[in-house]
Amino acid sequence: MQTSTATTASIMAFQALVNEIHDIQGTQALLGWDLETYMPEKGGAFRAKQMATLAKISHNLMTSPEMEDHLRHLRQPGVLEKLDTMSQALVREVGRVFDKSKKTPIELLQEMVETTTEAHKIWVEARSNKNFKQFEPVLRKIISLNQRMAEAQGYEESPYDALLDEYEPGLTVKQLDPVFAKLKADIVPLLQAIQQSGHTPETGFINEGFFPVEKQLQFSQMVLREMGFDFEAGRLDLAPHPFSSGSSTMDVRLTTRVDERDVFSALSSSMHEGGHGMYEQGVNPALNRTPLAEGTSLGIHESQSRLWENQVGRSRAFWSHYLPKLQATFPELGSVSLEKFYSGINRVRPSFIRVESDEVTYNLHIMVRYEIEKALIEGTMKVNEVPEAWAAKMQDYLGITPAHDAEGALQDIHWSHGSFGYFPTYTLGNLYSAQFFHTAKQQNPALESQISQGNLLALKTWLNQEIHAVGKMESAATIVQRVTGEPLNASYFVDYLWQKYGEIFNIQR
């Protein structure tokens, strides 16, 4: 099969246009990174203008008549299938984003930007006043805008599906509902059993000391290096909220936050961000300057961060090697035993704040949000009912009731940003991570013993080959099926929790 001259010209021009858009988006990533790391205090106002201008330019290029012409030509039957595999994937992915952009009325986008800019300020204020009522009117507007967005995009069953698709292409309520039902059925009893076990691991040696910033950063860098994060193609810096941000496989920036009283939290967040970063560094370099060089979905991205943060970074195997190193770096930690340390970092306790929660309770926090979001978007819950619903669900799943809205429905930034449908990807990440790690151990029975010897590169290489290299050439579902031999299966995560915490808390399923 040969492509015609017109097709050759079109695919080349299309790729050049895609490259330019990606260059702009990489630049936007740098503007965002700098904003959170090194930008002087007063730089915010003009930074916002720069970011808005670049967003407009990349949107205009994405929806330009040139783009439309190329896609119309390249997506024709008889043309598409003659392209090489990478070009086909690129046409498919860019076409998907193009279609979504075209379906979104520009006025709706602008209204969303204006509303959420305002909403963010109101949310900060309301949270500081612990008063959900203050946030209600603007949240009502954000929900209505999201509903209009869902209508504009279209959906088969629930309008919430159209929002999920933004973060996890193809994901639906129909798929998610049984997953959360299983988590609820299996995790709520686990949590109750843990609470009834009478065992409360000590944690004071972890988070009541003094561990200087510089030494913590150096330790995190050492671990990241041994995980295989390439510091010639990336960095680790301090930022108020940890994140990772990449513009190519050659430039990936991680950030972390250091609490000098706590020897574990910065390392843990560094390993989390390192998992994201190694995904971005591990994509086939030939995909650079295209959206195919990004992670395939937020859920798969989160699986990489969770895998390093929890499956590895909260494992006995990992700490059997790294605890002596941590003790050598921080003599204040003293001669705490591996078992004591391992129990301490795996303490389980129902708490109000999602980002401070543990592996067992984390997904229950997500379930609270998922159920409320879905009901709000589907119109079966009113905004003023949220605090009560929140309290009831927290009591139901976690056995605790928030004293005020700041430790309830006002704790997360997502809604003020206009993001509905984002939260479930956190849980997907947890589930995928367990499923991937299970497969990795099956394929390489020596994996845990390698980790316990400080050899982290075997795992990294496996992740590179199996998950990272394809970038966005494959969908999340395809990757999970190819790598693990089956679709998403929450059992691996549930089994992992019961096995690990059963042992720590001496309980039976």
Added chain:
Amino acid sequence: MQTSTATTASIMAFQALVNEIHDIQGTQALLGWDLETYMPEKGGAFRAKQMATLAKISHNLMTSPEMEDHLRHLRQPGVLEKLDTMSQALVREVGRVFDKSKKTPIELLQEMVETTTEAHKIWVEARSNKNFKQFEPVLRKIISLNQRMAEAQGYEESPYDALLDEYEPGLTVKQLDPVFAKLKADIVPLLQAIQQSGHTPETGFINEGFFPVEKQLQFSQMVLREMGFDFEAGRLDLAPHPFSSGSSTMDVRLTTRVDERDVFSALSSSMHEGGHGMYEQGVNPALNRTPLAEGTSLGIHESQSRLWENQVGRSRAFWSHYLPKLQATFPELGSVSLEKFYSGINRVRPSFIRVESDEVTYNLHIMVRYEIEKALIEGTMKVNEVPEAWAAKMQDYLGITPAHDAEGALQDIHWSHGSFGYFPTYTLGNLYSAQFFHTAKQQNPALESQISQGNLLALKTWLNQEIHAVGKMESAATIVQRVTGEPLNASYFVDYLWQKYGEIFNIQR
């Protein structure tokens, strides 16, 4: 006078377009700053792509049909003069850049980019081999491209004028020739008198110690803060080559380089860059997001850096306050006297390398380059004659002959970048700085005594008001005339040198 509705619409759309272009250029500045400071090693290739894409987008917007339409409308007699002063200045400045861009064939620009990308590598290689012959062919091409550029832009007398105009709008050979003639006539005898004075200040205590990076950076930051550099609207970081870079009055980045053996060089370069940075911070904030928020010319920009670096930073008054602080910070400096320190930092010695030269010899280095550049562009010197001409002029003005090309014609990066006409702006900066500082002292006779008490803000405020605030609303010539009451006059600089160095070396004019 009232502006018409069409004009109001046009000026608003024009300003919005100018704002966008400036946002992109501010982003380009950040990409460049990051490249030199925090970018991971392997990030270079894709950074180059990002920079090229943004350059293309801003060029396209600058030369767009919309821009052309606005300028055609707004520059009409009967329209222009009805605009407010700022809008008039904006139309004038953007129109000037538009006209230049329109006159430059895009193929010529592209050929220049391609040639200089290659030339830079060849120059690095040739310099390391100390072999000008290797650089000759590509330099010949660069000169020919510059000649074509000059023809495209047009000029009245010398093609070199068209190149000067790029860096110092309006500057001509006719103006520069007598300036350099005066410098030659007055400085060469000064240098000879200094050499014959028999006095050679000691410098070992300055540059043969050990002064740790962190303490040097802190000292530089302290001095910059006392100069009035606003660290809430700027930063100081390390970079291989010191530079300053701003995207608004609210975000100005300085860099410096620290030599741990030398207690003076990093501070001196920080004060230099601080002068540039305070110019950018000091512009009327209403001019932000437009080219009017930039320095009016490279010469005036350099006057601000030179003023702080030399007129202040190499003065007895400044060090009478700061030497005790320097000694407290670096006990290794010992109890060196003010006079000994002052003489040490003002040592004069003919040397081969421009960037290492002193206040007396610096402009002689520039003169060598000016005369050779002009002859090359005017076609009266051939490329292969450069090394010989260089040696002869160095002998003539400085009394020394380079042993090889790396300490001769290959030392500067400028030609490999394609820049001809840039060097003279360094000398203009020196001349303007002396003329401005003379005026400042005349208007405020207490200035030197304020400086000797560590009060640097009086000078900073004067510079803000007299020079910085107008940004690019006034030309270099207008600013000099308004501030000093006369046009550029090299006598102030020559008198400054003779007075200062006459005293240090005990010689008469």
